[in-house]
Amino acid sequence: xxxxxxxxxxxxxxxxxxxxxxxxxxxxxxxxxxxxxxxxxxxxxxxxxxxxxxxxxxxxxxxxxxxxxxxxxxxxxxxxxxxxxxxxxxxxxxxxxxxxxxxxxxxxxxxxxxxxxxxxxxxxxxxxxxxxxxxxxxxxxxxxxxxxxxxxxxxxxxxxxxxxxxxxxxxxxxxxxxxxxxxxxxxxxxxxxxxxxxxxxxxxxxxxxxxxxxxxxxxxxxxxxxxxxxxxxxxxxxxxxxxxxxxxxxxxxxxxxxxxxxxxxxxxxxxxxxxxxxxxx
DNA sequence: CTGCGGTCCTGAAGGC
DNA sequence: TGCCTTCAGGACCGCA
Numbered sequence: 001x002x003x004x005x006x007x008x009x010x011x012x013x014x015x016x017x018x019x020x021x022x023x024x025x026x027x028x029x030x031x032x033x034x035x036x037x038x039x040x041x042x043x044x045x046x047x048x049x050x051x052x053x054x055x056x057x058x059x060x061x062x063x064x065x066x067x068x069x070x071x072x073x074x075x076x077x078x079x080x081x082x083x084x085x086x087x088x089x090x091x092x093x094x095x096x097x098x099x100x101x102x103x104x105x106x107x108x109x110x111x112x113x114x115x116x117x118x119x120x121x122x123x124x125x126x127x128x129x130x131x132x133x134x135x136x137x138x139x140x141x142x143x144x145x146x147x148x149x150x151x152x153x154x155x156x157x158x159x160x161x162x163x164x165x166x167x168x169x170x171x172x173x174x175x176x177x178x179x180x181x182x183x184x185x186x187x188x189x190x191x192x193x194x195x196x197x198x199x200x201x202x203x204x205x206x207x208x209x210x211x212x213x214x215x216x217x218x219x220x221x222x223x224x225x226x227x228x229x230x231x232x233x234x235x236x237x238x239x240x241x242x243x244x245x246x247x248x249x250x251x252x253x254x255x256x257x258x259x260x261x262x263x264x265x266x267x268x269x270x271x272x273x274x275x276x277x278x279x280x281x
Numbered sequence: 282c283t284g285c286g287g288t289c290c291t292g293a294a295g296g297c
Numbered sequence: 298t299g300c301c302t303t304c305a306g307g308a309c310c311g312c313a
Contacts, residue, residue, distance in 0.1 A: 001306070001307075054307085069307085071307055072306055073291085103291095119290095120290080120292080121290045121292095121305095121306080122289075122291080123308085160283090162283090171307085178306095179307085229292090229305075270286090270306075
């Protein structure tokens with residue numbers, strides 16, 4: 001599922017591929033996915049690409065932007081035209097099939113190639129948003145920003161007795177952390193996912209803050225994670241590599257890499273939650 | 282305010 | 298073999 005590191009990878013890949021180019025046409029094959037009028041976007045130049053939390057923001061000439069939320073299974077695949085100078089990766093066959101696939105819901109016809117939005121579960125969306133409306137998305141601080149401090153975390157944790165893992169995944173409190181990286185960060189910090197947030201000691205909060213940054217940086221370094229059952233791929237069509245480095249996520253029944261104890265799994269807030277009973281207290 | 286459960290959707294996996 | 302049920306999951310919504 002595209003979380004901060006996956007969306008950051010998509011952002012960096014697309015920056016090299018499509019910034020400075022013009023959107024010539026948009027084919028919307030599933031109306032509910034594309035929210036807005038294609039006419040508001042066609043003919044505009046892509047001025048820049050940013051990320052906010054798990055959302056990709058494609059800034060256009062004029063006063064508009066496209067905001068993309070990939071939710072569980074959204075993908076963006078950039079396929080350069082034949083003969084086009086390939087600026088990023090290479091157009092490898094998409095899952096052994098041709099694009100558009102049956103999961104392709106929006107196709108952007110851009111100078112030099114096509115950008116496909118695919119989404120198996122169809123939970124994701126693309127919205128046309130005015131630039132001055134971008135701050136309407138209620139999101140907490142970015143983990144890599146300077147407001148993301150131990151003091152900030154102490155503040156939000158002290159006000160709730162919810163399990164710490166659910167607080168980490170609350171986008172209005174911390175932007176971009178989802179199920180994978182919440183599980184991984186809690187292992188790295190040695191904290192049980194079920195601990196009430198307000199019960200964390202200052203020393204643990206310090207460790208957790210560093211752990212969040214560490215696992216997100218690792219995720220970006222490996223180009224995101226293409227875990228089993230998950231649809232994330234880079235816009236080049238290649239999978240990410242972070243899944244090979246998971247400490248606990250989707251490793252129930254396997255041995256902890258640090259101590260050999262069997263990794264456990266439980267449902268917390270409807271999400272698969274994984275931890276090592278020895279390393280996390 | 283909190284916390285719970287339903288909703289969207291599809292494919293894989295399990296049961297009989 | 299084949300049909301039916303269950304499950305996973307980010308964000309949001311309604312209800313108690």
